[in-house]
Structure formats: C-alpha cells, structure tokens
Amino acid sequence: MLSSLWKPAPQKMGGPPTNDKTDPPAPLVSTWRALADAGEPVAVVRVRNLQGAIPVGRDAWGRPGKLQPVLLSSSVSFAAPFVASPESSGNADKLDDGTVHYGTLSKTLLGSLELWGQANKPRTAGSPAQNVAAAAIVATGSAKDVQAPRTADVVELLWVRMTGRVVDGSRIALPLDQLPFLDASKLRSLALTVQLPKASLLGAGVSLTTTASFREDVLKDGKDNESSNKNPLRSYSRSLRIAGLHVPTLVGVNSNERKAKQMLVADVEIDRFDVADDIHSDLEKMIVDTMETSSFETLEALASHMAEKILSDFRIGDDPKPMRERGWRVKICLEKPIAVPFAECPAVEVTMGP
Numbered sequence: 001m002l003s004s005l006w007k008p009a010p011q012k013m014g015g016p017p018t019n020d021k022t023d024p025p026a027p028l029v030s031t032w033r034a035l036a037d038a039g040e041p042v043a044v045v046r047v048r049n050l051q052g053a054i055p056v057g058r059d060a061w062g063r064p065g066k067l068q069p070v071l072l073s074s075s076v077s078f079a080a081p082f083v084a085s086p087e088s089s090g091n092a093d094k095l096d097d098g099t100v101h102y103g104t105l106s107k108t109l110l111g112s113l114e115l116w117g118q119a120n121k122p123r124t125a126g127s128p129a130q131n132v133a134a135a136a137i138v139a140t141g142s143a144k145d146v147q148a149p150r151t152a153d154v155v156e157l158l159w160v161r162m163t164g165r166v167v168d169g170s171r172i173a174l175p176l177d178q179l180p181f182l183d184a185s186k187l188r189s190l191a192l193t194v195q196l197p198k199a200s201l202l203g204a205g206v207s208l209t210t211t212a213s214f215r216e217d218v219l220k221d222g223k224d225n226e227s228s229n230k231n232p233l234r235s236y237s238r239s240l241r242i243a244g245l246h247v248p249t250l251v252g253v254n255s256n257e258r259k260a261k262q263m264l265v266a267d268v269e270i271d272r273f274d275v276a277d278d279i280h281s282d283l284e285k286m287i288v289d290t291m292e293t294s295s296f297e298t299l300e301a302l303a304s305h306m307a308e309k310i311l312s313d314f315r316i317g318d319d320p321k322p323m324r325e326r327g328w329r330v331k332i333c334l335e336k337p338i339a340v341p342f343a344e345c346p347a348v349e350v351t352m353g354p
Helices: 031-038 102-114 128-140 151-163 280-292 299-313
Strands: 044-055 067-078 187-196 205-214 233-249 262-271 329-335 347-352
Touching: 031 187, 031 205, 031 233, 044 102, 067 102, 067 151, 102 151, 151 187, 151 205, 233 280, 262 280, 262 299, 280 299, 299 329, 299 347
Parallel strands: none
Antiparallel strands: 044 067, 067 187, 187 205, 205 233, 233 262, 262 329, 329 347
C-alpha cells in the first residue's frame, strides 16, 4: 500500500549510484500485527528521545518548513540472545556482533538527522554520510521536497541509513559503496519514531512511528533460501499519533457535569497510516471540533463517535476516499482527570477500522 508513495526518481543529485532492483514490498499491517509477526523479544537495545532541531513537517499552525525540535527514538530487537564473545581475551563482559552499541546507535540517528542541515537541505557530494542522504532522497522520490522535508521523509532517511532499504523493504536506497548500520539477518524487529513535540496546538506533540518484523530466512550474504525475493521484511506498520490533546468537553452522567464543560485528555493514533504528507494539523482540528461540540454522557460513546467520524468524514485534500477505505485503524483514548478524586484519571480506549 505505502510502496506506491515512494517512487524512484531519476538520479540527478550526485553521489554514488544505488541498486534500482525492486522486490515485492512487505505488507502494511497494524503495529500489533507487526510485533506479533516478530515474536517475543529476547534481546533489545533502545534509545529514547534523542534531541535535535531541523525545519521539518508542519508546525502547530500547519506551516511547512519551520524550524522545530525533533525527538528520535528507536528500538532494535535481535533474533538471538546476547552472548559473551569467545574472542574477548578472557573478558566475558564484552559482547559479540549480535548487538549494537547504544552510543553508536545514537550518533547514527542524530548524524542522519543533521544531514538536512540548517540550510534546509543536505549536501549531495563530499562525505559518505552526505552521499547516503542524497541517494535516500532520490530513492524515495522526494527530491522536490528536500528544502522542506516532510516527517515521512525524515523517517525514510533514517530508515535507509539503518537498514539500507526504504521502509517497505522493496528497494535498496543506500549507495552501493555504503553499508547499512544494522545487519538485517540478525534482527527480529526494528521500531523508529520521529516526534515533533511542538507540532500540536493543544497537545503534547505529534509522532510518526515505523515498526517492522524481519524474516528468519534472510541469510548474511543477502540470499533467500526459498525465492529470489531479497526483501528482509516480513511485515511493517506506520502509525501517526497526536498525544495529550486537552479539550474542554461537555460530558458526564451526573447533573453537575451537565452544567459546564470539563477538561478531557485525548490520545489519537492512526495505525496502518498510508499517507506521506503531514496532515496532523487538519486531523487535530477535526478532533477538537468534534469534542467541543459534543454532549455525550459517556466517554465510551464519545470515543466511538470520534473514531467513526475520522473513518467516515475525514478527507485528505481533494481525495474523496474515506479513511475506512484506506484501511486505517483508529485508536482513541480519552481520560477524564477530575472525575475520580483519588485517582489520577479514569480512561476509556476504543479501536475501530478494518
């Protein structure tokens, strides 16, 4: 589904050539399905909320290309447990190549983010890292958007640097003279999140997450045991999340709750998200308008109404297709902070969609 958004563009930005062979794209599934495909983790390295700042996506007012803070998080799950290296000269506290150093992982992510540069676009010649950026942009077909990268473009660039391939695994996008940071044959799953903490007017931020499960039959030399398909992914997911929206809402069963609005906190997550453009500002407006004009008695009814409205009524630009037909799964979590005096909050969560 998402592979149609990332079409190869002619090589015109310099840098080493890339492999233009394509494999069948991995299926776009829900995050739960991707993690289930990967199985129970046995060895994981994580980094959370690495901080940077670049002109990216849209800000809280929907303006493109504005400088804003970016938080990067990644979770690398390995297929085999951590073991001590037999070549550690008697030091059993050294690990083999079945893991990655979290410091190097952090530097790789931040270094890739900085490739966009304060000049709003990466340089296309020079260091190997600059060539990686150039090739990744060409491979994703987003060269025209380099001066104001979308959030999806940033995710794509980071994913290419980590795995060597685009997010659906169908094409190698790393220059042929470069190696990816991770060895796909040793991975169980990989998750990457780009969060924009200042991209929401009433919330705690917006994030885009890609999660992938890896095939067990991918060999170190890149060959497949059963077919010519070199795509290392079994499945992948993409989810857009708008977190911590604080919206005054008329909701409640008690007579006092019918007299005035009270603050609700909403988390909205769109799973199987198949859109490359930054649409979170439009989506947030619909969510806030729906909550402000509602008068349901229960959180369950309100959350279900919000999810149904997104699936049925939300549109992307001039495209008449409703989000239900795109395969979106919408998860709404509503918290009511002042409802229970001796609890932080009660909460209700619903998930709707195909």
